[in-house]
């Protein structure tokens with residue numbers, strides 16, 4: 001697969017002296033949906049802003065569709081659309097005027113039919129003559145997307161596109177993002193909603209303290225790091241874990257009404273059989289069994305927390 | 316050159332002008348009319364002619380220059396300050412446009428607006444006094460050059476300012492005094508010799524003098540010197556703007 005964005009040894013030190021990015025290397029494949037996850041202040045927006053030309057890099061280089069973002073900025077930027085994290089619009093401008101402006105600004109000749117299509121796709125068509133200040137927050141966010149799409153970009157950055165957006169609209173946006181991908185647009189999104197990454201992304205990158213901690217395909221990530229949990233709902237409450245079971249990774253939950261067993265789904269022997277046999281041998285009755293795979297969220301929290309732990313240990 | 320980008324910025328800025336038509340065109344026209352009534356008709360009728368030009372006519376170039384400078388600065392400084400303030404500047408920064416194209420768009424629109432305004436004042440003046448323009452081409456050249464120079468200066472202020480206060484302070488504290496002391500309402504020859512020399516350090520003197528020469532063929536400073544100085548100011552502003560974009564000063568972190 002070919003990289004449509006290639007970030008090489010990128011670092012950013014802000015004027016305040018704060019280092020927001022530390023030697024970041026990242027390749028985004030053409031046509032994929034890439035989710036960038038990370039806690040507040042991890043450096044997601046900084047990374048995106050550098051690629052889009054809003055923030056100057058301190059060190060390193062980025063290629064967008066093969067063009068250096070600094071030396072060959074015209075070619076690089078004309079391929080990129082950006083929906084920034086903060087909604088910023090001209091209150092007195094009309095929806096139509098604003099999207100047309102964006103298209104012109106990116107050096108494209110007027111194309112009313114295309115802009116109409118974009119506005120219709122984003123359910124903004126009936127608002128085309130409204131002043132922006134008369135739009136709701138969700139509409140404004142969709143307008144920002146329309147502006148970003150106005151010049152038919154090959155690469156689309158969505159910096160927390162669904163922050164403050166209701167559930168229905170979020171579904172619509174996901175739908176739209178998928179449609180764009182089908183049209184061959186590469187999408188890079190940041191989000192705090194892990195379910196979003198889980199639902200949408202082909203690959204996931206995790207960034208913390210300005211460093212890329214991990215990049216992998218979502219499915220593999222969830223498999224590899226995916227811990228599974230088996231919950232055994234007991235027939236009668238238990239005060240403590242009985243001695244015969246004490247050598248297994250078990251915890252007692254729900255006021256002694258359930259045993260929770262953590263295991264690795266990828267292991268040859270998961271230990272489930274042994275657990276059940278032991279329960280049987282000791283006549284511990286149970287009503288129900290319930291297993292679940294840990295979510296991306298668990299993985300994420302785990303990684304970020306471990307990162308913190310590592311740091312704490314180092315100091 | 317990216318024609319579509321320049322046009323987009325230019326059109327956007329001009330649209331802003333039409334939206335705020337009353338504020339951007341009407342109010343300077345009204346205030347200059349007041350100047351004509353007070354200085355031109357009321358006081359002017361008791362003044363002797365300067366260099367053979369009636370006082371009412373004498374102040375026209377000065378008044379136009381004064382409005383041209385303050386309006387160029389305020390148009391251009393607002394034009395670039397507002398997007399940095401509201402955050403919409405992200406779009407311009409992320410667009411495939413060069414610094415030159417951005418400046419042509421913003422400064423071009425601001426200069427267009429103030430040039431139109433200068434011409435409007437010129438027409439308004441006709442209602443109060445009779446005058447003739449001896450060198451119309453040079454008059455237009457001075458008008459446009461000054462509009463562009465001060466729009467560029469305004470652009471620099473707009474980038475530099477991070478509060479509304481700073482946006483207002485330079486026009487108020489520097490430009491207004493300089494224009495008042497730059498011979499808008501008098502010939503600097505009317506000053507004592509010492510102050511005449513001091514005045515020559517005021518750049519506005521050259522602009523007003525050259526502009527007045529294009530009307531009446533008489534001037535405080537030689538017209539060639541005026542034109543030369545006007546071009547020097549333009550160049551200084553261009554260098555400053557170039558430096559802003561080269562370093563990303565205040566526009567990019």
Ligand SMILES: Nc1ncnc2c1ncn2[C@@H]1O[C@H](COP(=O)(O)OP(=O)(O)OP(=O)(O)O)[C@@H](O)[C@H]1O
Nearest residue numbers: 014016018020039040041042043044045046047568
């Ligand atoms: N202009 C700036 N000057 C100094 N420090 C900055 C600047 N912009 C951002 N930072 C710092 O850089 C770090 C990364 O910020 P960034 O906005 O990239 O984080 P983020 O991952 O997008 O966070 P969030 O999820 O909250 O949007 C933060 O610690 C922030 O305080």
Ligand SMILES: [Mg+2]
Nearest residue numbers: 044045046085
């Ligand atoms: Mg952010």
